[in-house]
Amino acid sequence: MALQCGIVGLPNVGKSTLFNALSSAKAEAANFPFCTIEPNVGVVTVPDSRLQILEKLVVPERVMPTVIEFVDIAGLVKGASKGEGLGNKFLANIREVDAIVHVIRCFEDDNVVHVAGSVDPLFDKEVIDTELQLKDLESVEKKISRLLKVAKSGDAKARKELEILERFKAGLEAGKNARAVEVEEEELEAVRDIHLLTIKPVLYVANVDEGSILTGNDLVEKLRENVKDEHAEVIVLCAAIESQIAEFDDPEEKEMFLGEYGLEESGLYKLIRGAYSLLDLITYFTAGKQEVRAWTIRKGWKAPAAAGVIHTDFERGFIKAEVIKLPDYEAFKTEGACRENGKIAIEGKEYVVKDGDIMHFRFNV
Numbered sequence: 001m002a003l004q005c006g007i008v009g010l011p012n013v014g015k016s017t018l019f020n021a022l023s024s025a026k027a028e029a030a031n032f033p034f035c036t037i038e039p040n041v042g043v044v045t046v047p048d049s050r051l052q053i054l055e056k057l058v059v060p061e062r063v064m065p066t067v068i069e070f071v072d073i074a075g076l077v078k079g080a081s082k083g084e085g086l087g088n089k090f091l092a093n094i095r096e097v098d099a100i101v102h103v104i105r106c107f108e109d110d111n112v113v114h115v116a117g118s119v120d121p122l123f124d125k126e127v128i129d130t131e132l133q134l135k136d137l138e139s140v141e142k143k144i145s146r147l148l149k150v151a152k153s154g155d156a157k158a159r160k161e162l163e164i165l166e167r168f169k170a171g172l173e174a175g176k177n178a179r180a181v182e183v184e185e186e187e188l189e190a191v192r193d194i195h196l197l198t199i200k201p202v203l204y205v206a207n208v209d210e211g212s213i214l215t216g217n218d219l220v221e222k223l224r225e226n227v228k229d230e231h232a233e234v235i236v237l238c239a240a241i242e243s244q245i246a247e248f249d250d251p252e253e254k255e256m257f258l259g260e261y262g263l264e265e266s267g268l269y270k271l272i273r274g275a276y277s278l279l280d281l282i283t284y285f286t287a288g289k290q291e292v293r294a295w296t297i298r299k300g301w302k303a304p305a306a307a308g309v310i311h312t313d314f315e316r317g318f319i320k321a322e323v324i325k326l327p328d329y330e331a332f333k334t335e336g337a338c339r340e341n342g343k344i345a346i347e348g349k350e351y352v353v354k355d356g357d358i359m360h361f362r363f364n365v
Helices: 015-022 049-058 087-094 121-152 156-173 185-192 218-230 239-245 251-260 267-278 303-308 312-316 326-332 335-340
Strands: 003-008 040-045 062-064 067-072 099-105 202-207 234-237 281-287 291-298 318-324 345-347 358-363
Touching: 003 015, 003 087, 003 267, 015 040, 015 067, 015 202, 015 239, 015 267, 049 062, 049 281, 049 291, 049 326, 087 121, 099 121, 099 267, 121 156, 121 218, 156 185, 202 218, 202 267, 218 234, 234 239, 234 267, 239 251, 239 267, 267 281, 291 303, 303 312, 303 318, 303 358, 312 318, 312 358, 318 326, 326 335
Parallel strands: 003 067, 003 099, 062 291, 099 202, 202 234, 281 358
Antiparallel strands: 040 067, 281 291, 318 345, 318 358
16 A cells, blocks of 8 residues: 655745655756646655664565655645645645645745745645635535435434534534544544545644754744644654655765754655554565565454455465564574474464564465
8 A cells, every 4th residue: 555645835945845855756846836737646665674684584586665655745725625736636635645745834034035025834735724724615515415415304314424524514513523522433434525625634844943843943833733633643844854865875975964953864764654643554574585575564453464465366265365474584594494383373364463463365366
């Protein structure tokens, strides 16, 4: 399953610069609004040191990491929910992604104009939140109007859905995002078909200047304070530094460059980890002489569903899974030695896959 994150933000906050740094695709980055007219998709491999461990142990013909897709979505302005600027295009594109990476400008620079004339992270956040909330409110009200007649006729399901929709409407009217409205998991079915924008999980990226990369700044703290009740993560990075890191092909040179700024890792690593955590994703591995490969699944998935990401036949005809833990593979060096020492567990359909499991599926269709 390829995770897709939409990078959003007001014009000139640094989102296209960040996108260019994160992906092999090159969106045009320029000092004017709407420099990214069409959504650009960049496919980035997910760094995972466990793949290198398995590669040394197995010596496969190829190694296949899992990937994450970043979509650079055209800049949003006030009034987007009514079609202002590139609003309709923005809203259509954002519906397609799994999660939103909201880039917020937390740096001062007189040479880079701000669409509102001054730098204020809370203003930036509120503009996008409001536009998405207004569009969601429109969607909720349309469904309410459709359900009213059915509910009045005594249809119990329609009346229940109506009650849930009214809660979402009240929350949105109060300036809340749909993900902040308190509902039970099963009640989300009432809004599943209208694809609410503000129900998507969000990762806030505070784009700072080079001098604030380690400590943050007052603008970052202002943002953190504002989102503390959203259970959202705020990642601090400098898009300008990330664009320089992306130029290095040599790992040692990259490490030296990071060291100059006192960084242990690039913002890419932080961003990917944040996105995985946000969506409750984990990785399992398959390992053989032809290929060592990483697979992304959701936390809590059972073995048949995990097998299904390789091929639907694996899930349909699932018999059992052979599971090796990476520390055991490292200790005994080969799959055969793990088997001889009782370190391969035979698991059935109810086995919940753990992050880092090395798996071999048996199936029959």
